[in-house]
Structures are given as structure tokens and as C-alpha cells.
Amino acid sequence: MFRRRPPRSVSADDLLTTLGRLTAQARAGAELQRARVELAQALQREMLPAALPQLPGLRAAAGYAPARHGLDIGGDWYDGFTLPDGSVAFSLGDVQGHDVEAAAFMGQIRIGLRAVATVAADPGEVLSRANDLLLSVDSGLFATCTFLRFDPVTWELSSARAGHIPGVWATSDGRCGLAEDAGGVPLGVLPGETYPVTRRPLTKAGAFVLLTDGVVEGPSFPIEAGLAEATRRVSIRAPHGDPAAVAEAVMGVAEFTGHADDAAVIALCFDRAARGPE
Template sequence: MFRRRPARELSADDLLTTLGRLTAQARAGAELQRARVELAEALQREMLPAALPGVPGVRAAAAYAPARNGLDIGGDWYDGFPLPGGRLAFCIGDVQGHDVEAAAFMGQIRMGLRAVAGGGADPGVVLARANELLLSVDSPLFATCTFLTFDPVAWEVVAARAGHPPGVWATADGRCGIAEENGGAPLGVLPGETYPVTYWRLAPRGAFALLTDGVVEGPSFPIEAGLAEAAKRVRDRAPTGDPADVAAAVMDVAEFTGHTDDAAVVVLCYDRADRDNG
């Protein structure tokens, strides 16, 4: 018959040694996580545009708010660039994940969209080609996106969505609404996916806002209510003609919803009189 050896009582020195080892392990883990966060922040900062383009009759601005939990870096992004023929392209999106890999994937999407759009394709074709490009790199990540072009000659917006929340619009005479165009699946999910294109003829003066779900959806706040509130705020600020002012007003909806994710807004303010006098 075997007798169990009595457990050795830990001395105060043993407890201090164990506590010191666990503390060192926790500190090393925290430092590694902090380094990953700082790297992701740097990647995201460098991959977002310093400024958005404009032409006589249209000005653009963006706003961004980071995630609130202090540990994750969100995958929200936006971009704007000129196209051949005087048109402008604007896009906004959200990458799955909150880490260095998501930030790097965000950069791939942004550059891929620029490369594809440079050929003059419509937004639906741009998203379809970007989708195939992302599938070809065999990444486990995916992204939502809205891509639109602004034609200052035809005075119209052409847009397509890939699993992304709709934009909101308002005119200087007090009308507003949600841009409920059809859309397709997120980028990097389904081979051969197609993305319907929607055309909007613009009023003489107004504003159009693209946003991510972190702006209009919170833990206990439905996205429909957030979109309606964002549209009202664009309506209230559209007469100023200041895209930065409108973007700040829309971003305030994120405070209202109690968001925890990151949030991004891109606003286009347009005025046909400025185009004609430019």
C-alpha cells in the first residue's frame, strides 16, 4: 500500500518567486500586445490618405474615431482620388479583424481599388475585380466596402456596395434620406460576385456621407435608427457647405449610439453654382 507524500508547504520566498515569475510573464505579454497595437496604429495611419481630392463644385472631408476598448485597432478605412476625365472616386470600408494583419489587408484593398479604378471602370466592375484580386491572395480576411464616383460634368454620383452600410444624403432645401441601393457580398468571400450600380442625379446643392457601422450601430442601438439620425444631421449641416463640419456632426452619432468599434465618415459637399462659377 502506498502512502501519499504530504504536500510541501510553500514558504514566503516560494510565493514571492512564483509571483515574480507570473508578473514577468504578464508584463512580457502586455508589452508584446502593446507593440502589436502600436504597429497596427502606424500601419493604419500611413495607409489612410492625408487629404481628399476636390474640384470646383465639390469638396470632401473625413473623420475617424478609434475603437474604445484600448486593445484593438479597427479595420475601418477610407480613400479618395482623382480619375480620368475629371471624375473623383471615394470609398470607405471595414476589414474583418482588429490587428496588424487587418491593417495590412486594409492597405491591400486600398491599393487594389486604386489600381482597378484607374482604368475607368464603373464602381460595380471595380468592386468585382477587387473581389477577385483579394480572393487570389488567399487571405482568411474579408472586407465590406462602398465605392462611388462623382462626375462634376454630368452632376451625378455612381455607386456600388459590397456588404457595407448605405450612405446618407441631404439637400440644401431640407430633404434627406438613406441611399438604399442594392449591394453584393463583402469583398474576399464569393468568387464571381457581381455588384449592382446605382446612379443618382444630384440636386443643385447638398451633401452625401459615406460611413461605417461603428458610426450608426451600438450595443443596444439598431443601425436603422443610427442611419436615420445620421441623415438628419447631414440635413441640418448641409447648408453650411463645409464637409469637415458635416463629417463632425455625423461622427457625433457614434457618441449617441455608444459605439465600441472604430468609426469612419467621408462627406462630399456639392454646389453646382460653385462649379459653374469656378
Template sequence: MLRRRPPRSASADDLLTTLGRLTAQAREGAEKQRARVELAEALQREMLPARLPQLPGLRAAATYAPARHGLDIGGDWYDGFPLPDGSLAFCIGDVQGHDVEAAAFMGQIRLGLRAVAVHAADPGEVLSRANDLLLSVDYGLFATCTFLRFDPAGWELTSARAGHVPAIWATTDGRFGLADDPGGLPLGIVPGEEYPVTRRRLAISGAFALVTDGVVEGPAFPMEDGLTQVMRLVRANAGSDPAAVAAAAMSVAELTGHTDDSAVLVLRFDGAGGQEWVKRERGARVVAGARPPALSDG
């Protein structure tokens, strides 16, 4: 009686061929993903401003870092530009999602904010108009944002938040805090949203730092811990160059795991020195009186 050998499901050559085909498909997919990530990062860096506006007594610096593993790129941005009345505008934000689409949407938001800021009375109106503008194009994404306006006439900083991470402030006399101001929903969610405005007079030298959530939050790192770390570092560097403050704040992203892209924007302001410049250059618009003892809301 003849015994038949059981048929093999596949020869060694067949298995090698299949493995080679699957490897090639995986490599092609990885190359496409890498190309999309590289494009998103290129778009991100090209659309961020090459420089930020400055004034005597007020210097600004910012830094951006992509995700450590190159997967979550494209959503974070910062910007700064002069306004027609002589004030300066600054903003920072984070688009929902990542990759090329988020980078493109980020560019639209930056342009939209610049366009509406020219005709808006304060940061709250800027965010409200930008929100309605974004909803009108029906892009399907949303973004958090903080918008600032610095008025050199009164050495005043006004701000509004659209669902964004609170800012951190510190003065050179050792005081510091979290600017957890009232805010509204992220941009691109609900039409007609209103954004409360907070006013601060920069009476004593210090720093005002804005971050995106990639700096202060990670899969196993709570945002509260990240904000505490940034506050400690901003306080320790409040009298330093703004670039040094920004670099110190960005270092916290290493603690969070750096799984998301990250941005930091820092305003480094003088108190008395800035006020002396304002009085010399724009004295007619300065109201005389004693300066408050610290950075204060008003």
C-alpha cells in the same frame, strides 16, 4: 508522542516568486499586445490619404477614430483620388478583423481599388474587379466597401456597395434619407460577384455621408438607431463645411460605445452653383433642361 505540523504547500517566498513570475508574463503579454495595437494604428494612419480631391462645387472631408480602448484597430479606411477622365473616385470600407493583419490587408485593398478604377467603366465594375483580385491573392480576409464616382460633366454621382453600411444624404431644403441601394456581397468572398450601380444627379446643394459600422453600431446599440442619429445630424449640418458634417456624424460613435474603429467620409456638393461651373467649363457635355427638385436617382 510527537505531533508533526502539516507540510505547507508553498512558503510565502514561493508564493511571492510565483506571483512575480505571473505578473511579469502578464506585463510582457500586455506590452506585446500594446505594441501590436500601436503598430496597427500607425499603419492605419499612414495609409489613409493626407488630403482628398476637390472640385469647384464639390468638397470632401473625412475623419478616422480608433476604438476607445485601443483593441479594435486596423480595419476601416477611406480614400479619394482623381480618375483619368476628369471624374473623382471616393471609397470607404471595413476589413474583417483587426490588428496588424487587417491594417496590411486594408492597404492592399486601397491599392487594388485605385489600380482597377483607372480601367473600369463604373463603380460596379471597380468592385467586381477588385473582388476577383483579392480572391486571387488568397489572403483569407474579406471587406465591405462602398465606391463612388463623381462626374462633373453631368453633376452625377454613381455608386456601388459591397456589403457596406448604407450612405446618408441630405439637401439644404430639409430633405434627407438613407441610400439603402442594392448591393453585392463583401469583397473577397465569392468570385465573379456583380455589384449593381445607382446613379444620382446632385441637383440641389447638400451632403452625402458614408460611414463604417463602428460609427453606428455597438454591443448594446442597434445599427438602425445609429443610422437614425447620423441622418438627423447630416440633415442639420447639410449646408455646413464637409469637415463639420464629418465631425457631427462621427460623434454618434460615442453613443455606440466606440468599441470598434470608425471612419466617416462626406461629400458636400453645390447644386445650381456646381451646374453653372460645369456649363462654363464643359458646356459641350451638358444636356440642357430643367434641374430635378432634389437629389434624385436616375
């Protein structure tokens, strides 16, 4: 009859060696992740515009808050620029995924939209061309986006959506609501996609706000409740005509949702008195 040899006792030195090896592995992994997060943050910071275009009667401001957890940096962006015909364009969106790859893809979208918008004034055509351009780079990522164009001659705001959540609007006469316009699928999903355009003549002073879902959705809030709170806040501050105050108020919704994602806002405030000829 054979007897099993009793297991070899583990010495304190063995335990310390194993613990040291595991600690070194964990430290190396943490340092690598921290480096990736810092790179994503740097990309995000450098790719967001330092200022937004302003016109007589139209003022713009933006807000951005990084994710509360470092792993979730890099997806949201906003942008604003002047077009060759004197109109101004604004875009805001959210890239699928997070980290360095999402931040880099966000930069590609922002540059792509700017390039396409110089030759295609219609927001729907801008999104359609940008969609095909992004598909051609075959990154495997996609993004939701809203693209706006403001014409200072006709005093009209035209917009198109690519799978993005609705904007929020309010006017000085007390009216407010969600801009639940028709739209297409997110950018980078289907080739040849078309995007309907909604045109809004700005006949009254007020505000129009674009935002990402990180502002209005989180563990504490369903998105419907977040959008309702954002609408309420815009309606209170729109009559004062201060886009920075509007953007700050809307960004404040994220504090109630317990958001873990990036959060971005663009607020446009416009004056009735500055409107062009009828």
C-alpha cells in the same frame, strides 16, 4: 494501515518566486500586445490619405476615430483620389477583424481599388475586379465597402456597395434619407461577384455621406437608431455646404452609441450652381 504524508507547506519564498514568474509572463504578453497595437496604429495612420480631392462645386472631408480598446484597431478606412478622366473617386469600408492583419489587408484593398479604378470607370466593375484581386491573395479576410465616382461633366454621382451599410443624403430643400441601394456580398468572399451601380444626378445642393458601422452601432444604440440620428444631423448641416462640419456632426453619433469599434466618415457637399450642362 498507511497514513498520507501531510502536504508540504509552501514557503513565502516559493510564493514570491511563482508570483515573479507570472508577473514576468504577463508583462511580456502585455508588451507584445502593445507592440502589435502600436504597429496597427502606425499602419492605419500611414495608409489613410492626408487629403481628399476637391473640385469646383464639390468639397469633401473625412473623419476617423480609433477603437476605444487597443485590440480593435485597424479595420476601417477611407480614401479619395482623382481618376485619369478628371472624375474623382471615393471609397470607404470596414475589414473583418482587427489588429495588424486587418490593417495590412485594409492597405491591400485601398491600393487594389486605386489600381483597378484607373482602368475601370464603372464602380460596379471596380468592386468586381477588386474582389477577384483580393481573392487571389488568399488572405482569409473580407471587407465591406462602398465605392463612389463623381463626374464633373455630367454632375452625376455613381456608386456600388459590397455588403456595406447605406450612406446618408440630404438636399437643400429639406429632403433626406438613406441610400439603401442594391449591392453585392463583401469583397473577398465569392469569386465572380457582380455589384449593381446606382446613378444619382445631383440636381440640388446637398450632401452625401458614407460611414462605417462603428459610427452608428454600439452597446447603447441599435444600428437603425444610429442611422436615423446620422440622417437627422446631415439634414441640419447639409444646407450650409461645409463637409468638415457635416463629417464632424456624423462622427459625433459614435459618442452616443458607446462604440468600441473603429469609426470612419466621408462627407461630400455639392452645389447646384456648379452643375454642368443639362
